[in-house]
Amino acid sequence: MVEGILSKAFWVVYATVFAAATVVYGQQVPCYFIFGDSTFDSGNNNNLQSKAKVNYSPYGIDFPEGPTGRFTNGRTIADIIGELSGFRDFIPPFAGASPKQAHIGMNYASGGGGLRKETSKHLGGRISLRKQIQNHKKAIKKAKVPVQRLEQCLYTINIGSNDYINNYFMSELYNTSSLFDPNEYAYSLNRLYRTHLKRLHSLGARKIALFSISLIGCTPKMIVSHGGGQGCAKDVNAAVAIFNNNLKDLVNDFNKNFKGAEFTYVDIFSAGDPLAFARLGFKVGDKGCCTLSPGEELCVPNKPVCANRSEYLFWDDIHSSEATNKMAAIGSFYGPLGSPYSISQLVKQ
Numbered sequence: 023m024v025e026g027i028l029s030k031a032f033w034v035v036y037a038t039v040f041a042a043a044t045v046v047y048g049q050q051v052p053c054y055f056i057f058g059d060s061t062f063d064s065g066n067n068n069n070l071q072s073k074a075k076v077n078y079s080p081y082g083i084d085f086p087e088g089p090t091g092r093f094t095n096g097r098t099i100a101d102i103i104g105e106l107s108g109f110r111d112f113i114p115p116f117a118g119a120s121p122k123q124a125h126i127g128m129n130y131a132s133g134g135g136g137l138r139k140e141t142s143k144h145l146g147g148r149i150s151l152r153k154q155i156q157n158h159k160k161a162i163k164k165a166k167v168p169v170q171r172l173e174q175c176l177y178t179i180n181i182g183s184n185d186y187i188n189n190y191f192m193s194e195l196y197n198t199s200s201l202f203d204p205n206e207y208a209y210s211l212n213r214l215y216r217t218h219l220k221r222l223h224s225l226g227a228r229k230i231a232l233f234s235i236s237l238i239g240c241t242p243k244m245i246v247s248h249g250g251g252q253g254c255a256k257d258v259n260a261a262v263a264i265f266n267n268n269l270k271d272l273v274n275d276f277n278k279n280f281k282g283a284e285f286t287y288v289d290i291f292s293a294g295d296p297l298a299f300a301r302l303g304f305k306v307g308d309k310g311c312c313t314l315s316p317g318e319e320l321c322v323p324n325k326p327v328c329a330n331r332s333e334y335l336f337w338d339d340i341h342s343s344e345a346t347n348k349m350a351a352i353g354s355f356y357g358p359l360g361s362p363y364s365i366s367q368l369v370k371q
């Protein structure tokens with residue numbers, strides 16, 4: 023297991039060198055659509071009544087346009103995948119995008135969003151995956167994007183973390199953990215995911231990269247709340263591992279049984295081990311880079327940040343730094359994190 027983690031992580035180092043030397047010859051797909059939660063959100067929550075929004079400094083301190091609503095210091099994994107696919111501009115958030123943008127791509131992701139409807143409801147407004155796919159349907163119908171075009175586009179989805187962090191493992195506010203054991207819960211999430219993906223497939227999506235949930239039990243927030251003083255929250259990681267295994271099966275199911283489906287599973291779980299990252303030169307893996315108030319997971323506005331952001335795995339108490347995102351994006355685009363396809367293979371096919 024550890025060996026697997028390290029070889030994946032080390033591969034990323036080679037990939038980084040390789041990517042730096044790679045010239046991207048223009049856009050490789052006509053369009054790119056992004057779905058998910060705060061890890062992919064680029065500003066859809068900015069005008070919602072929500073605690074899950076970050077359009078303030080120091081978020082975006084390393085992003086060309088400053089604080090945009092991205093939950094990190096710079097680019098998200100989804101942003102970097104767009105660059106590697108040859109897009110010259112970042113895919114804009116659905117909120118406020120011009121209708122014709124649906125021909126090029128939109129980002130529907132929303133901080134707090136999950137597979138289950140009630141997930142994160144204590145945070146206020148957020149857009150579930152179901153609603154994100156509805157927004158996509160509206161957008162492509164309104165702009166009359168031809169289905170032949172939609173079949174050529176790249177789609178990336180990163181969802182499920184909140185169904186654990188802001189639902190199952192928040193038993194004081196949610197009752198799912200008394201209704202389901204971890205197997206049953208993962209199964210029920212998987213059924214929901216399947217329903218949503220069928221919908222997206224029926225809207226023309228074919229090349230879809232589905233991101234695993236990361237090692238969320240090793241985020242600073244979960245170490246404190248669920249680690250019991252022993253480091254990573256093992257029960258959290260174990261529950262998420264079941265979800266991820268089911269997701270892998272779901273990808274195979276689609277590839278076998280759905281017309282034209284080229285789905286791929288992106289394993290950011292095994293590659294996300296803080297120990298492995300330590301060997302990649304990250305120095306701090308157990309706390310965020312920005313200033314945090316006790317018990318809060320988002321950065322305090324306008325307070326100091328760490329001196330060298332590329333040494334930190336985490337930007338705030340739960341979200342990865344741009345340096346981490348870069349590793350994950352490159353590993354999924356060129357590397358062995360994707361199976362059966364890397365994303366570069368998806369966009370070339």
Ligand SMILES: *[C@@H]1O[C@H](CO)[C@@H](O)[C@H](O)[C@H]1NC(C)=O
Binds near residue numbers: 140197198201
């Ligand atoms: C669990 O909570 C939901 C609301 O989130 C509620 O509708 C449901 O009745 C509850 N179920 C049980 C068994 O308490």
Ligand SMILES: *[C@@H]1O[C@H](CO)[C@@H](O)[C@H](O)[C@H]1NC(C)=O
Binds near residue numbers: 303333
């Ligand atoms: C920041 O950290 C990275 C990784 O350890 C290192 O390569 C870089 O030189 C550091 N930058 C500064 C300004 O210290």
